[in-house]
Amino acid sequence: MADPAIRLLNLLSLLQTPREWPGTELAGRLGVSGRTVRRDIDRLRELGYPVEAARGQGGGYRLVAGTAMPPLLLDDEESVAIAVGLRTAAAHPVDGIGEASARALAKLEHILPSRLRHRVASLGAATEPLTTAAEPGVDPAVLAALATAAAARERVRFTHTGGTGTETRRHTEPHRIIAAGRRWYLIAYDLDRGDWRTFRADRVTAPHPTGQRAEPRDVPGGDAAAYFKDTMYSRAPTHRAEVTLHLPADRAAARLGAAPADVRPLDGGRCLLTTGADTLGWLAARLLMLGCDFHVHTPPELITHLRALAARATAAATRPGGAPPGGPGGDGAAREDAECRNQR
Incomplete structure (x- = not known):
């Protein structure tokens, strides 16, 4: 193998397989002497x-973990596997990977040979993730384009569909991408409106980088995650609740996934939970699913809602099997349906 650069890349590819390589085997694979292998290892x-x-x-010889991430060599199958994995992560947000997964996908797809891009696209087209109607999908290509623009501080134009179905063309400076629940959100400075905006990524289409550099800006408060949380809470009515749980604080936090500040230990194996939600129904369901006794301090509307749930549950448990609510005429069913609608 005459070309030293090609030989070095082939040696690196072999070493990135997690095993120990005898020098004689490396020399035989590369068609060189043991001395040349030692010299290439030093390089x-x-x-x-x-x-x-x-x-x-x-x-x-073996390659071990170091203090930095060196360039990684992948074969065709490994490249396709990673690209498909990143696309899956983009369609199903995972806490902790956020914007990084989208940037990695953009980098990988940019350098993939056309034959591999076709394979990745074919797999994506043939794969249907199991989602519900409440979980809108986001195009990984859109997400990758927005994440790349945010990292490169580049302005982007795209079409955004609002909640009413109205489409508008936006000229923005992408700042951060936030993964929240099962959705992705873009925080960007809207140049036409002269203010910061938050866009749902699944409602963004046809992103087009303009090639123009974005101005250095900071979101209000300087923290993109805090800004996102504040703006989202301000858009929907939020019910704040204070509840004593008959459950140790560490177990309550583990079941709720609550931040440490939301759960405060009390004596007797109890804890005080401070939480919020945009509906009383979700608050009630969250408490009932804990499987422990609890006492609601505030708000009084939550106490009323829980009493209504208890009444319906008791009626359902004592009603003869197959009998409609309220008797043969089914009038009780209509009343209960109306009550459910009123609770919502």
């Missing part, structure tokens, strides 16, 4: 690749 170390060597008859 990889100079480039920042931490290659360890074990002496003795059973020793060899």
